[in-house]
Amino acid sequence: MSSPTPAHEDVVHSEPFLRSLMRRQLALSVACAATFLVSLLGLPLLNYVAPAFMATRVAGFTLSWLILGILFFPFVWIISYVFIKRSLRLEEDEVNEARR
Amino acid sequence: MNLPLALLNGVDPWIFGFSFLTVAVTLWMGFRSAKTSKTASDFFVAGRSVSVGWNASAISGEYLSAASFMGVAGMVMSSGYDALWYPVCYACGYLFLLLFIAGPLRRFGAYTIPDFAEGRFDSPLFRKIAVCFVLFIGFFYTMPQMKGAGVTLAYIFPGLPYWVGVVLVGAVITFNVALGGMKGITLVQAFQYWIKMFAISVPVFVLMAVVGFYNTQIGANLAPGETVPPVSSVERKPLVEKAPKDTAWIAPFGPLTTKAVTAAANALPAEQRPAFLAEHQKPYSLLYTYSLIIALVCGTAGLPHILVRFYTNPDGVAAKKTTMWVMILIGVFYVFPPIFGVIGRNLLPELYSGVGAKGTDKIVLELPTLIGAKYGVVGSILSGITCAGAFAAFMSTFSGLLVSMTGALAHDVYGRMLRPKSQPAERMFAFKVAAVLIGGVAVTLGCFVEPLEINFMVGQAFAIAAASYFPLLFMSVWWRGMTMKGAATGMLTGGLCALGAAALTNLGTLALDKGPMGKIFAGFAPLNGFWAQHPLLRILCEQPAIWTVPLAIGLMIVVSKATSAQVPADIRMKMLVLHAPEKLGLKQEYIQEHQAGAGH
Numbered sequence: 064m065s066s067p068t069p070a071h072e073d074v075v076h077s078e079p080f081l082r083s084l085m086r087r088q089l090a091l092s093v094a095c096a097a098t099f100l101v102s103l104l105g106l107p108l109l110n111y112v113a114p115a116f117m118a119t120r121v122a123g124f125t126l127s128w129l130i131l132g133i134l135f136f137p138f139v140w141i142i143s144y145v146f147i148k149r150s151l152r153l154e155e156d157e158v159n160e161a162r163r
Numbered sequence: 164m165n166l167p168l169a170l171l172n173g174v175d176p177w178i179f180g181f182s183f184l185t186v187a188v189t190l191w192m193g194f195r196s197a198k199t200s201k202t203a204s205d206f207f208v209a210g211r212s213v214s215v216g217w218n219a220s221a222i223s224g225e226y227l228s229a230a231s232f233m234g235v236a237g238m239v240m241s242s243g244y245d246a247l248w249y250p251v252c253y254a255c256g257y258l259f260l261l262l263f264i265a266g267p268l269r270r271f272g273a274y275t276i277p278d279f280a281e282g283r284f285d286s287p288l289f290r291k292i293a294v295c296f297v298l299f300i301g302f303f304y305t306m307p308q309m310k311g312a313g314v315t316l317a318y319i320f321p322g323l324p325y326w327v328g329v330v331l332v333g334a335v336i337t338f339n340v341a342l343g344g345m346k347g348i349t350l351v352q353a354f355q356y357w358i359k360m361f362a363i364s365v366p367v368f369v370l371m372a373v374v375g376f377y378n379t380q381i382g383a384n385l386a387p388g389e390t391v392p393p394v395s396s397v398e399r400k401p402l403v404e405k406a407p408k409d410t411a412w413i414a415p416f417g418p419l420t421t422k423a424v425t426a427a428a429n430a431l432p433a434e435q436r437p438a439f440l441a442e443h444q445k446p447y448s449l450l451y452t453y454s455l456i457i458a459l460v461c462g463t464a465g466l467p468h469i470l471v472r473f474y475t476n477p478d479g480v481a482a483k484k485t486t487m488w489v490m491i492l493i494g495v496f497y498v499f500p501p502i503f504g505v506i507g508r509n510l511l512p513e514l515y516s517g518v519g520a521k522g523t524d525k526i527v528l529e530l531p532t533l534i535g536a537k538y539g540v541v542g543s544i545l546s547g548i549t550c551a552g553a554f555a556a557f558m559s560t561f562s563g564l565l566v567s568m569t570g571a572l573a574h575d576v577y578g579r580m581l582r583p584k585s586q587p588a589e590r591m592f593a594f595k596v597a598a599v600l601i602g603g604v605a606v607t608l609g610c611f612v613e614p615l616e617i618n619f620m621v622g623q624a625f626a627i628a629a630a631s632y633f634p635l636l637f638m639s640v641w642w643r644g645m646t647m648k649g650a651a652t653g654m655l656t657g658g659l660c661a662l663g664a665a666a667l668t669n670l671g672t673l674a675l676d677k678g679p680m681g682k683i684f685a686g687f688a689p690l691n692g693f694w695a696q697h698p699l700l701r702i703l704c705e706q707p708a709i710w711t712v713p714l715a716i717g718l719m720i721v722v723s724k725a726t727s728a729q730v731p732a733d734i735r736m737k738m739l740v741l742h743a744p745e746k747l748g749l750k751q752e753y754i755q756e757h758q759a760g761a762g763h
Binding site: 075076078081084085088089092095096099103104107108110111114115117118120122123124125127128131132133135136137139140142143144146147150151154155157158161 | 244248258259261262263266377378386387388394416445452453460483487495498641735736739743744
């Protein structure tokens with residue numbers, strides 16, 4: 064717990080700093096998780112309400128099989144890439160704020 | 164002299180050779196690396212000089228078990244579309260880990276979940292409670308690995324009974340771990356990932372080049388609403404009686420998720436069946452699917468042997484990048500096993516009528532031999548490669564689990580509860596005894612589970628993790644009002660409910676077996692009668708996550724509110740350590756040198 068200046072220590076240990084820290088990180092995580100969950104939980108629902116549409120053939124696969132068996136993986140990679148980019152930027156901002 | 168010769172009868176030298184080579188190289192690498200890293204902190208900290216690529220390969224190597232390598236293909240073949248949720252959620256569960264848990268836990272500096280439980284609540288008692296689930300989840304996870312071993316050995320040595328394979332492989336790995344090899348060293352695990360990746364992808368590409376690609380093979384199956392399948396060029400073998408029909412297999416809400424309702428319908432008089440099925444089949448099936456998704460996605464974030472690996476990252480940034488690469492590595496891997504299942508359905512349907520070690524779980528091993536009809540020895544070589552991959556799969560995961568379970572038993576139960584003042588030499592001895600003990604229990608359990616599907620059993624381990632460790636980690640990281648009592652009540656209730664439900668389901672399934680297991684577990688047959696009357700209860704028992712995860716989280720909130728005076732005094736500091744960027748220099752190290760002695 065080395066701190067260069069007492070002022071830095073004050074900001075870091077203050078209640079508002081912790082609050083804003085947790086709120087911003089959680090907001091980012093929840094936004095990414097929501098994108099993921101809507102698709103993941105939406106797919107069974109689509110299968111349920113529109114079975115004929117989901118059974119449409121796309122290059123031999125049924126649409127539902129193509130989405131779940133292949134396309135879902137790159138979709139999740141994109142979400143995680145976006146999350147990592149943004150969370151690194153967020154941490155950068157937080158460090159700057161604390162050291163100001 | 165006669166017995167070994169009789170065993171070798173009908174053994175393909177290529178298949179045997181590749182498998183033997185994998186085992187030998189793994190053991191050799193394990194012992195070589197074990198020599199250079201002596202203590203637990205070596206194991207954890209030395210890895211920090213390892214690059215993101217190696218680390219991600221190592222995590223993937225430990226994660227991809229017999230379920231991923233053999234079980235997913237077997238289940239896609241037996242159940243079709245619904246089984247695809249398994250590989251997708253196995254891979255996507257890492258996203259939850261990345262979004263909510265990996266970063267904060269890495270900053271906190273606790274290496275295992277029990278370490279975290281103790282540090283977060285300042286409670287050595289809670290550590291002891293938390294450690295139980297390392298064992299519970301571990302045993303449920305080792306059973307399918309043991310089945311993988313039994314199936315693979317029964318395939319390589321056609322005359323060998325299933326249980327001999329389980330005992331043989333279990334004994335080899337157990338003694339290897341007890342003697343200090345295979346400590347889950349980064350390089351060995353990374354090597355295992357690339358073996359598995361090679362062993363699943365190369366045979367798939369060769370197979371597809373010969374018999375037709377993924378989409379052609381799926382196209383040969385009839386979808387609902389079609390009168391002829393779009394592809395007619397695949398020469399399908401006729402399906403056996405036990406195989407599901409094309410339209411049920413290719414479409415959602417197929418045999419896997421409708422099993423309970425079908426069983427209930429069969430118990431009704433024939434004229435009531437159509438109405439009953441029309442009313443209950445799809446809604447219950449949707450419920451089953453959701454519960455399965457919750458178990459797998461939340462469960463990945465609570466697996467004890469995976470979280471440990473995240474601390475081999477030098478910092479939080481590398482931890483996040485590693486997670487992303489893990490998702491890419493395992494995501495690419497998981498595209499392949501279902502292809503085996505699809506081609507297997509079209510070309511090897513006789514496996515549908517096999518049970519246990521002779522059933523669909525061995526499709527990955529057997530399918531490449533079909534090429535042999537056209538290209539001779541190539542089929543044997545490819546089958547040898549998939550066998551080598553299977554060995555890599557159950558060996559790496561079983562060793563990893565054995566190390567974490569033995570560590571929990573030797574370090575937490577012996578070193579902290581029974582003999583807190585024991586000497587390092589005594590602890591070392593305790594570790595060896597614990598390894599043999601746990602290996603023995605795992606092998607015994609493994610002998611009983613032949614009739615159960617590999618992939619299904621791993622799903623149960625995930626369901627227990629989802630209802631115990633996941634709520635603990637998630638809530639402790641993001642809610643500062645958590646108390647030790649709240650965390651313990653929620654974790655124990657949720658986890659034990661999931662454990663009980665999983666055990667009941669397995670006992671019921673074992674009672675249905677036509678072989679020796681059916682006789683041993685015959686006492687549980689009435690359970691199936693009960694479930695035939697209450698299909699909803701059967702589904703909630705088979706896939707408990709939909710009620711156990713909310714139960715655990717709910718109890719954590721209620722009990723923590725009731726005991727809010729007991730929130731740790733320095734909670735703000737703890738939260739800061741969990742969430743503040745590492746550049747601010749707040750990190751603590753919870754690993755202590757004296758723990759290191761128990762690590763091997």
